[in-house]
Amino acid sequence: MSDTGFCPELSGDVREVRDWVHEFARTVVRPAGAEWDEREETPWPVIQEAAKIGLYSLDFFAQQWFEPSGLGLIVAFEELFWGDAGIGLSIVGTGLAAAALSASGTSEQMGTWLPEMFGTPDDVKLGAFCASEPDAGSDVGSIRTRAVYDEASGDWILNGVKTWATNGGIANVHVVVASVDPALGTRGQASFVVPPGTPGLSMGQKFKKHGIRASHTAEVVLDNVRLPGSCLLGGKEKLDARLARVREGGRSGEQAAMRTFETTRPSVAAMAVGIARAAFEYARDYAREREQFGRKIGENQAIAFLLADMATRVDIARLMTWRAAWMARNGRSFDQAEGSMCKLVAGETAVWVTEQAIQILGGAGYTREHPVERFHRDAKIYTIFEGTSEIQRLIIGRAVTGLPVR
Numbered sequence: 001m002s003d004t005g006f007c008p009e010l011s012g013d014v015r016e017v018r019d020w021v022h023e024f025a026r027t028v029v030r031p032a033g034a035e036w037d038e039r040e041e042t043p044w045p046v047i048q049e050a051a052k053i054g055l056y057s058l059d060f061f062a063q064q065w066f067e068p069s070g071l072g073l074i075v076a077f078e079e080l081f082w083g084d085a086g087i088g089l090s091i092v093g094t095g096l097a098a099a100a101l102s103a104s105g106t107s108e109q110m111g112t113w114l115p116e117m118f119g120t121p122d123d124v125k126l127g128a129f130c131a132s133e134p135d136a137g138s139d140v141g142s143i144r145t146r147a148v149y150d151e152a153s154g155d156w157i158l159n160g161v162k163t164w165a166t167n168g169g170i171a172n173v174h175v176v177v178a179s180v181d182p183a184l185g186t187r188g189q190a191s192f193v194v195p196p197g198t199p200g201l202s203m204g205q206k207f208k209k210h211g212i213r214a215s216h217t218a219e220v221v222l223d224n225v226r227l228p229g230s231c232l233l234g235g236k237e238k239l240d241a242r243l244a245r246v247r248e249g250g251r252s253g254e255q256a257a258m259r260t261f262e263t264t265r266p267s268v269a270a271m272a273v274g275i276a277r278a279a280f281e282y283a284r285d286y287a288r289e290r291e292q293f294g295r296k297i298g299e300n301q302a303i304a305f306l307l308a309d310m311a312t313r314v315d316i317a318r319l320m321t322w323r324a325a326w327m328a329r330n331g332r333s334f335d336q337a338e339g340s341m342c343k344l345v346a347g348e349t350a351v352w353v354t355e356q357a358i359q360i361l362g363g364a365g366y367t368r369e370h371p372v373e374r375f376h377r378d379a380k381i382y383t384i385f386e387g388t389s390e391i392q393r394l395i396i397g398r399a400v401t402g403l404p405v406r
């Protein structure tokens with residue numbers, strides 16, 4: 001792994017990617033945002049357009065994931081979510097499932113299933129990552145979905161109910177976290193890939209949401225889902241060795257769901273930065289035009305200072321996100337929970353900045369005539385999913401105190 005040293009100046013290649021994604025976000029995504037928010041449906045035509053230009057593709061995700069500074073995917077996500085977060089998540093939701101597969105899968109499993117998650121530009125497919133359950137949200141150790149090994153056939157049989165799954169039930173490939181040994185909590189869990197058309201997997205209720213409404217969120221029911229041994233990510237030998245170590249009292253870093261969240265936190269933070277920036281820019285432009293009391297509202301310090309704080313906080317969130325992404329890419333360990341720090345700051349910044357944007361637009365900001373109320377609804381999910389703000393503080397609190405904070 002080459003070490004590039006952290007530098008907040010983007011390379012020419014990354015700038016090119018940023019500008020290319022920005023153009024797509026400006027001309028295709030932003031204009032479609034309001035419509036798909038109202039429709040609350042997966043924006044298949046927009047995903048197809050993204051696939052046609054190569055933005056929704058395994059190639060693009062893989063290339064940017066491995067970009068040496070770690071910032072390729074990060075700047076792409078900021079631009080896309082600057083366009084619209086609901087559509088953005090519909091385009092990158094597959095990336096979470098792909099990250100889950102890559103975190104635990106063998107190269108053979110990646111070679112087989114990653115292309116199936118994306119499909120082709122003519123036949124676009126999606127991936128879904130299913131960890132959360134009705135009684136296991138923040139408390140991932142309480143996952144009840146069971147995976148039982150059938151010695152006779154070498155198959156695994158999965159039973160349980162997953163909830164809140166982005167693309168759940170409409171994805172071609174689902175990655176499911178299940179408990180193999182419930183007594184071991186998160187350490188007794190493993191991830192499985194559920195291939196297209198597997199009997200027993202079905203969609204439960206689809207949720208109607210506050211924001212990111214173009215992104216599909218649903219329950220996934222697993223009723224006697226029978227999977228060949230090859231669907232256990234990482235393989236049985238590795239799982240058996242790990243469980244044996246844990247049972248003997250040894251530590252094992254392999255906590256299936258947690259591994260996925262660690263690698264994806266900076267990219268989730270980048271989405272929040274994109275929403276926050278969109279709201280700041282919209283409010284700034286409005287404040288330059290709107291007049292009350294015979295002057296631009298932006299000429300009042302009350303408004304200009306608010307815009308100053310908004311711009312500053314967006315930059316803080318972006319810099320923390322870039323640092324964490326660079327650290328992850330260059331093999332630095334998150335000793336102070338820097339991944340959680342960036343997700344916490346970016347999520348809370350997005351909520352705060354989008355709320356201030358509504359304030360700056362006044363009554364107009366409260367209506368659907370302007371996108372800032374949608375930005376605000378969309379931003380809120382970033383203090384909830386991929387670990388709530390409280391859970392990020394728990395992780396950071398433990399890291400900085402070295403105490404078993406609860």
Ligand SMILES: Cc1cc2nc3c(=O)[nH]c(=O)nc-3n(C[C@H](O)[C@H](O)[C@H](O)COP(=O)(O)OP(=O)(O)OC[C@H]3O[C@@H](n4cnc5c(N)ncnc54)[C@H](O)[C@@H]3O)c2cc1C
Nearest residue numbers: 129130131132137138164165166217384385386387388390
């Ligand atoms: C739109 C959307 C998309 C999602 N996509 C996916 C997906 O693709 N795949 C997936 O697996 N999951 C997904 N999720 C699930 C998401 O990760 C969970 O909602 C999240 O982890 C919180 O879990 P919960 O909703 O059960 O809340 P709970 O865990 O019940 O938390 C409720 C409240 O209690 C607080 N709390 C809980 N424990 C503690 C504690 N120890 N200390 C302090 N406070 C605490 C929380 O911070 C929160 O404020 C999605 C959720 C949503 C809403």
